[in-house]
Amino acid sequence: MDNLKNTARALLQPLMAIIVGLIAGAIAIAVVGGSVFETYGEMWKGAFGSFYFFTNTLSRATPIILIGLGVALAFRAGFFNMGSEGQMVLGALSAAVTAIYLPGPGWLRLIAALVAGIVAGGLWSALAGWLDAKFRMNLLITTLLLNYVAVLFAGYIVSYPLKDKSGSAAMAQTVMIDKAAWLPKLFPGMSLHAGFILAAAGAILLALFMRHTVGGYEVRMLGGNPLFAGYGGVKRGQMMIYSMLASGGFAGLAGAGEVLGTQYRYLDNALTAPSYAWSGIMATLLAGSNPLGTALAAVLLAALQTGGMGVERNTSVPLEVSSIIQAVLILFISARFTYSYFKKKKKKAGASNGPTV
Amino acid sequence: MKKTLSLVVTMLVIVAVLAACGSNNKGNNAGTGENGAGAGNDGGKKKRIALVLPEKIGVNPFFATMDEGLKKAGKDFGVEVKTIESTDPAALEQNLRATVAENYDLIITATFQAEDALTKVATENPDKPFAIIDTTVDLPNVRSVKFREQEAAYVLGAAAGLSTKTNVVGAVVAMDTPLLKKYTSGFEQGLKATNPDAKFLVNYVGSFVDSPKAKELALLQYSQKADFVAGMSAVGDLGVFEAAKEKNLYASGQDIDRTLDDPEHIVLSQLKGTDTVTYETVKDFVGGNFEFSSVDYGLKEKGVGVTFITNETTSTLSPFIGQETVDKAKAIAEDIISGKIVVQTP
Numbered sequence: 001m002d003n004l005k006n007t008a009r010a011l012l013q014p015l016m017a018i019i020v021g022l023i024a025g026a027i028a029i030a031v032v033g034g035s036v037f038e039t040y041g042e043m044w045k046g047a048f049g050s051f052y053f054f055t056n057t058l059s060r061a062t063p064i065i066l067i068g069l070g071v072a073l074a075f076r077a078g079f080f081n082m083g084s085e086g087q088m089v090l091g092a093l094s095a096a097v098t099a100i101y102l103p104g105p106g107w108l109r110l111i112a113a114l115v116a117g118i119v120a121g122g123l124w125s126a127l128a129g130w131l132d133a134k135f136r137m138n139l140l141i142t143t144l145l146l147n148y149v150a151v152l153f154a155g156y157i158v159s160y161p162l163k164d165k166s167g168s169a170a171m172a173q174t175v176m177i178d179k180a181a182w183l184p185k186l187f188p189g190m191s192l193h194a195g196f197i198l199a200a201a202g203a204i205l206l207a208l209f210m211r212h213t214v215g216g217y218e219v220r221m222l223g224g225n226p227l228f229a230g231y232g233g234v235k236r237g238q239m240m241i242y243s244m245l246a247s248g249g250f251a252g253l254a255g256a257g258e259v260l261g262t263q264y265r266y267l268d269n270a271l272t273a274p275s276y277a278w279s280g281i282m283a284t285l286l287a288g289s290n291p292l293g294t295a296l297a298a299v300l301l302a303a304l305q306t307g308g309m310g311v312e313r314n315t316s317v318p319l320e321v322s323s324i325i326q327a328v329l330i331l332f333i334s335a336r337f338t339y340s341y342f343k344k345k346k347k348k349a350g351a352s353n354g355p356t357v
Numbered sequence: 358m359k360k361t362l363s364l365v366v367t368m369l370v371i372v373a374v375l376a377a378c379g380s381n382n383k384g385n386n387a388g389t390g391e392n393g394a395g396a397g398n399d400g401g402k403k404k405r406i407a408l409v410l411p412e413k414i415g416v417n418p419f420f421a422t423m424d425e426g427l428k429k430a431g432k433d434f435g436v437e438v439k440t441i442e443s444t445d446p447a448a449l450e451q452n453l454r455a456t457v458a459e460n461y462d463l464i465i466t467a468t469f470q471a472e473d474a475l476t477k478v479a480t481e482n483p484d485k486p487f488a489i490i491d492t493t494v495d496l497p498n499v500r501s502v503k504f505r506e507q508e509a510a511y512v513l514g515a516a517a518g519l520s521t522k523t524n525v526v527g528a529v530v531a532m533d534t535p536l537l538k539k540y541t542s543g544f545e546q547g548l549k550a551t552n553p554d555a556k557f558l559v560n561y562v563g564s565f566v567d568s569p570k571a572k573e574l575a576l577l578q579y580s581q582k583a584d585f586v587a588g589m590s591a592v593g594d595l596g597v598f599e600a601a602k603e604k605n606l607y608a609s610g611q612d613i614d615r616t617l618d619d620p621e622h623i624v625l626s627q628l629k630g631t632d633t634v635t636y637e638t639v640k641d642f643v644g645g646n647f648e649f650s651s652v653d654y655g656l657k658e659k660g661v662g663v664t665f666i667t668n669e670t671t672s673t674l675s676p677f678i679g680q681e682t683v684d685k686a687k688a689i690a691e692d693i694i695s696g697k698i699v700v701q702t703p
Contacts, residue, residue: 046455050458052458053455053458056454056455059451060447060451160562165454169536170469170470170532170535171469171470171537171538176473188481189454189481189482190454191447191450191451191454258447262447262450263446263447263473264473265473267446267473269445269446270445270447272448273444273445273446274444274445274447274448305448306451309441309443309448309451309452309455310455312441312452313439313441313452313455313456313459314405314459319413319442319444351556
């Protein structure tokens with residue numbers, strides 16, 4: 001029962017916020033003179049309209065899910081990891097470099113590249129955790145600012161030392177990874193790659209870890225009440241470094257997955273321009289750091305983006321409408337109005353409104 | 358519970374009302390027909406052509422004119438056309454795949470940014486015709502459309518060499534890449550041909566969209582005694598124009614006729630007819646002359662040009678350039694077309 005209620009709440013919050021976002025989008029569509037139903041119809045078709053578009057949405061959701069999981073883990077432990085972008089980019093760059101320059105058979109390079117991505121993202125994130133634990137430098141600030149260091153460093157690496165000089169050589173990117181080390185596509189001709197399976201497995205494993213292990217209990221305890229956790233023998237500094245390491249590892253895996261499954265090289269801006277990291281943080285906030293809810297929210301956010309592309313392709317309503325919906329989402333999530341609203345209601349009405357979804 | 362219910366009902370009513378407004382405001386048929394909505398795919402035997410752009414059009418004239426050329430071709434040849442903008446590299450690939458899934462008859466894309474995505478999608482769909490503008494993708498089902506920018510750059514450089522008073526001219530270039538080398542090298546050859554003593558300054562912005570940085574680089578070149586700076590940095594050119602205005606000196610634009618904006622300071626514009634080539638690509642496809650090979654457009658085919666010299670313009674000629682220079686440059690352009698002058702490619 002408790003489980004069910006928790007899941008229901010994790011689902012209810014994002015749904016409320018999305019409904020409000022859709023209403024704001026409807027206003028925007030009406031203002032630019034489009035037909036609301038037709039536009040939303042195209043948005044639905046663009047995101048879930050056929051098996052093809054559904055896999056498109058899932059492939060866009062893959063990095064968002066992984067980042068969301070990482071952020072959720074850190075949030076649960078009470079740490080605000082805002083550095084997913086930098087962790088993802090460093091993970092992606094390390095994965096690309098490993099896959100390109102490591103000798104050996106393709107499968108080995110692929111696995112080594114995934115591991116390199118996780119390690120690079122994790123270490124970068126743990127650096128911020130260590131700075132906080134050792135020197136009490138505010139984690140929120142350091143993670144946020146280390147993003148710039150990581151993104152610009154990776155940009156430099158692919159603009160100068162490792163730049164692909166073949167072809168038109170106009171892009172800041174590494175050379176292409178050998179085909180043997182690519183993450184396989186799940187279906188021929190579609191963009192969905194095996195990274196999605198890693199993301200889905202990650203969501204389930206993280207949910208199990210949080211609920212059923214001692215480590216997960218300690219993480220939740222630390223986030224819920226640091227003083228009590230400290231009294232119970234949880235070492236905050238150590239815990240911070242470990243949870244940041246894992247959190248960054250997820251982000252690094254997200255970057256590695258995109259490089260090995262979609263771009264097949266590290267291309268400057270390819271991971272930062274779609275705002276995967278911020279969508280991931282948003283997914284976590286939408287779902288209140290529940291791992292499975294985060295994965296679902298990530299798919300919904302990706303659906304908004306792929307749906308927006310469908311709108312762009314098939315109507316005269318511009319792509320920006322889905323950005324408006326997302327912006328409104330952020331606004332309402334930050335305000336947390338639904339949360340407090342239903343919390344109050346719940347106190348009055350008891351458990352009766354749990355299974356409304 | 359009641360409150361929740363009333364909240365939901367209110368929201369539904371608002372949506373319904375707005376939806377009604379929306380469809381009243383705009384005749385549905387008119388709205389979708391023109392843009393060739395992908396949903397109804399067999400309304401007659403009209404061919405459907407998609408232009409998938411790697412970026413948003415925004416204020417980039419390169420993409421804006423391409424869109425215009427496509428729309429014009431759509432009207433002239435009775436084909437359904439649709440321009441699709443992408444936000445990022447992953448979205449570009451998904452849009453290309455989606456246009457294949459939505460079964461467009463011809464899919465056009467553009468620039469080096471689309472090379473990777475097109476290579477993947479075109480290889481997987483060997484029966485689908487594609488075209489890419491401004492770069493080469495060497496596949497049997499892709500037509501590559503390129504420009505000989507070096508020819509127009511040569512003419513521009515020659516005009517700059519004839520006009521400069523300080524014997525120093527500059528160029529603010531987006532990036533140090535082979536594509537833009539065609540600009541700088543052509544410009545330098547033209548400059549040296551008319552004014553062997555002139556000094557040529559080159560600075561790279563490192564981006565196609567960074568106007569503030571382009572402005573600083575232009576100011577730097579003006580401070581090094583340049584009296585003419587050629588903008589070769591796409592959106593960054595807007596910064597170059599600002600610098601020219603502040604210093605009351607001269608600049609040139611590219612892609613479209615920028616002299617219309619500020620003829621006192623923007624004295625020339627190196628044109629790149631992305632609209633023409635998009636139009637011609639559609640024309641060839643509709644007319645059945647579509648071949649999967651590399652075609653390029655230069656001065657001769659009117660794919661590139663320079664305002665006042667090879668292309669008419671309604672703006673006024675600056676005294677900095679002067680009619681005499683224009684006439685000399687015209688002769689140079691004729692020589693390039695006739696093959697008397699051969700512009701070296703880097």
